[in-house]
Amino acid sequence: MQFDIGKEIGRGGFGFVYEAKGDDGGTYALKKLNPAAFPKQDHPMLIKRFEREVRYQQLVDHPNVVPVVGVNLDDDPPWFVMPLAEGSLKDDLEADHTLGGDPKKPLFDILAGLEALHQIGLRHRDLKPANVLKLPQEDGSTVYAISDFGLTTPGAGQTSTLTGSNMAGGTPLYRPPECANNFRRATEQADIYSFGAILHDIFSGAVRIPHSELTVAGPLAPIVDKCTKAHPRRRYTSIVALREELFEVLDNTVVEFFSREEEDVIAILKANDDLSDEEWDRAFNLIDNNADKGVSNSNIMRALTLSHIQSIFDSSPDMFQGLGELYAEYAANGTFDFDYCDVISDKADVFFRLGDLSLKAKIALAMLELGTSHNRWVVERQFMRMAGHECEPALAERMKIEILAGEYPFARRMHHIEQSIDVTPDRLHPTLQELLE
Structure with a gap:
């Protein structure tokens, strides 16, 4: 596809972003490297980092990761093309940091995109609201998708020499403490710290100190606390574990119990991760009794x-x-x-x-x-x-x-x-x- 470059619509890192018209009639966002803003001796490194950003972004085929729809890395300067966003999570937070009191859509979209990265051994390392774009869909809905892969790095056992061992990177307010001086220490838990900082944006809105452990008031406190622990090993071990607990807190479904016994069994499930044999027997007896009576076991499955x-x-x-x-x-x-x-x-x-x-x-x-x-x-x-x-x-x-x-x-x-x-x-x-x- 051929693209005609229009007005500048953004800049950051080491590139400009322009509105571009494709020969299919669509309007896109074209990101072009800007080496002129850096010393000439840094240009080879900048070009390699830009190429890496494109290739990593191309690796992830997922609706919550911004796709690459066109690219020319041989041009001078190189460029690539993405769908045109209608804003970012940063814009939403600046308009209303509570996101209207219902932040589930962007939060779970972000988690899905991060999970896609982690599943193929990548870490984003610069997750922040400005890098979460809002992409309009054909049905009129909006999908939040992760972008800006300039600091993305392979996982353990893979190699990347473009970021110096003593070189910091990322955005301080969203950067975990272990990456303040050495960005190579980033693991999946670094992205989880950044997600916790976004939770803090939404559920607190208070000014914070970079690289610090964070908290908020209310039921989200344990989740924000765990996401932003100073030691990475004390954070959530996976997106799966984080998503489960976050949904449990944000879900506002009112449970209607079919019996007092069901209410008691679900209370046991909610209070204990590891049930005794007697407690499991009680749960299965209820499941069997419900089946005999034609009563749904959906409340138990949900618990x-x-x-x-x-x-x-x-x-x-x-x-x-x-x-x-x-x-x-x-x-x-x-x-x-x-x-x-x-x-x-x-x-x-x-x-x-x-x-x-x-x-x-x-x-x-x-x-x-x-x-x-x-x-x-x-x-x-x-x-x-x-x-x-x-x-x-x-x-x-x-x-x-x-x-x-x-x-x-x-x-x-x-x-x-x-x-x-x-x-x-x-x-x-x-x-x-x-x-x-």
Whole structure:
């Protein structure tokens, strides 16, 4: 695609951003390196960093990471093109730091984008509101997506020599203390610190000291505290763990209990990560009684945490399998908030990793149903990972059996995925491709 450069719309780091018109009639944002602003001896390093920014950004195919739609690294100076944003999270926070009292959309979009980076071994290292862009969608909605990969670095075991070992980087108000003097110390937990600083922006709005441990008033305090611990090992170990706790606090769903026993069991689940055998027996008795009466077990499924799922696997693998099948049914047949779909998929992933072939197949198909029925790209991509070429042949065969035995509309669901996340059927395991012929 060819682009005609228009007015300057921003600058930062080592580049200018211009509005550009594509020969397809669309309007884009073109980022061009500006080496003239730096000493000549630094130009080779700047060009390499710019090229690295483009290549890392191209590596991540995810709706919550700004895509690269055009590039010319051989031009002088080099440039690349992204969709034109309608603003940033920084703009939103300057207008109202509480984001209207409902910040779930940008927060969970950011977490999804960070998770995509971390899954391929990258750390952003400069996460801040100005680097979270608002991209308009065809249906009129807005997606928040992470941009500006100029400081992105490979994970442990990979190499990058462009940032000196004693060179700081990033933005002080969002930079973790371990990176104040040595940016090579950044891990995934550095991005989690920056996310905690964004939480502080929203739920406090108070002036803060760079590189410090942060807190806020109210129920978000434990989460902000843990995100911004001075020692990285004391922060959340993963985006999955952070997302679960954040959703629990921000969720305003009013639970209507079906019985006093259900209220008591859910209170036990909320109070303990590791239940005793007697407590698990009580929970399963309630699940069975609800099933006999035709009462939904959705409240119990919602109360399950990642720790509960691991705990029941460790203490009773047979009960784990049964609980996993119930969770697959819950995920496939329920109607959920958009952001809660990600939380469900995190828990389903534990059942998938630890379950037998039968449970893996049920969980994978539940993710297909959840993703397509809610048009949740993250979950649809999760299904493709479960059912792609790396899927074990025995599992693919078991999924095929489940699809045929249950007369599942597999071809229709896959057609939706093709349109939704732009994947072709040849990404499926060959055994599952047969069902589309």
